[in-house]
Amino acid sequence: MKLRQLRLHHIEMPLVAPFTTSFGTQTVKRTFLIEARLETASGELVTGWGENVALDDPVYSSEHLAGSALVIERWLAPILFAAEDVTAETVGHLLRRIIGHSMAKSALEMAVLDAQLRADGRSFASYLGAVATTVPSGVSVGIQPSVDDTVRVIGGYLEQGYARIKLKIQPGSDLPHVAAVRRAFGDDLPFQVDANAAYSLADSSHLRRLDDYGLLLIEQPLGEADMRQHAELATLMRTPVCLDESIVSAESAADAIALGAAAVINIKPGRVGGYLEARRVHDVSRALGIAVWCGGMLETGIGRAANAALAALPGFTLPGDISGSDRFYAEDITTEPIRMHDGVVDVPTGPGFGVDVDHERLGRFRTRVQELAAR
Numbered sequence: 001m002k003l004r005q006l007r008l009h010h011i012e013m014p015l016v017a018p019f020t021t022s023f024g025t026q027t028v029k030r031t032f033l034i035e036a037r038l039e040t041a042s043g044e045l046v047t048g049w050g051e052n053v054a055l056d057d058p059v060y061s062s063e064h065l066a067g068s069a070l071v072i073e074r075w076l077a078p079i080l081f082a083a084e085d086v087t088a089e090t091v092g093h094l095l096r097r098i099i100g101h102s103m104a105k106s107a108l109e110m111a112v113l114d115a116q117l118r119a120d121g122r123s124f125a126s127y128l129g130a131v132a133t134t135v136p137s138g139v140s141v142g143i144q145p146s147v148d149d150t151v152r153v154i155g156g157y158l159e160q161g162y163a164r165i166k167l168k169i170q171p172g173s174d175l176p177h178v179a180a181v182r183r184a185f186g187d188d189l190p191f192q193v194d195a196n197a198a199y200s201l202a203d204s205s206h207l208r209r210l211d212d213y214g215l216l217l218i219e220q221p222l223g224e225a226d227m228r229q230h231a232e233l234a235t236l237m238r239t240p241v242c243l244d245e246s247i248v249s250a251e252s253a254a255d256a257i258a259l260g261a262a263a264v265i266n267i268k269p270g271r272v273g274g275y276l277e278a279r280r281v282h283d284v285s286r287a288l289g290i291a292v293w294c295g296g297m298l299e300t301g302i303g304r305a306a307n308a309a310l311a312a313l314p315g316f317t318l319p320g321d322i323s324g325s326d327r328f329y330a331e332d333i334t335t336e337p338i339r340m341h342d343g344v345v346d347v348p349t350g351p352g353f354g355v356d357v358d359h360e361r362l363g364r365f366r367t368r369v370q371e372l373a374a375r
Ligand code: OSB
Pocket: 060, 139, 140, 194, 196, 244, 295, 296, 297, 298, 299, 321, 322, 323
């Protein structure tokens, strides 16, 4: 296909409640959606949508929203506009000369992929080889001001039917919260924690005390680059160590597994450069006997729909952070929100990612449109 036009729709969506992690508190989601127009071999124009998952500030990873848009405008889009044939399978290869900026690359690959699948009348789930029609829905719970708040907020999600709870932790907001959740909801609750790199190996004796609570896993306790230290921590505690921030490609997943740094892997397509690389992370992990699950970045309905399809691959044996749209948004940007029912989310079956943008809401949430075209 020939890429004809890219439109970056910058949007701002209010969150239903503030979301606090060890790196900060978020009250609004700012991002951009990419609308790509491509011309097929038969001359038909097709449109696809992608979503950028970079946060406003470089606090989760080095990438940030403004940088992501700039890198697309200045370097990535011109490469794709100049290419004779652009397909989802070649976007990553075409863009390989530009180092890093995985989230920007992923958003572009998504838009091309959605357009290509729509042209073929094929769902993303079918394209990937999904083996499930629903995926278990977990929820990521932010750091709360008090232990009572933590128990109350988690109780609310359990009442709604979520299949698994993940609680954000940081030094000063960890053991008492975890202990209270176990006391309130029992040992059978599928329960895990996420530190977003807030600890150091010197905290190992403290972290080890989490072993008393039968957690499914502890996610990213140490820094992004601390692969060897994660391997060492894993020898010091029983709770399985899961990596998020540190896994930036299939190669880094293979390294982490070989080093003993990851007993479980959180796969986020944006973090690894796209859904095709995310599938490669799944494939290498599965081949090495390592469980994976699908992470989230407060996606709108577009990314949420795509994540649900990815999580339907056979290696996704743990519930992901694929909650209903209403966990973060009163109104989603898609005509139909993603719904959690009976502890699961349905895998979309329509062409492409299987969701459509609601243009009225897009208009309301939009702050700016950036038009890019071949020069
Ligand atoms: O570490 O998984 C994380 C959100 C933003 C950045 C990093 C993370 C998260 C979440 C939210 O935990 C997951 C979701 O979208 O539900």
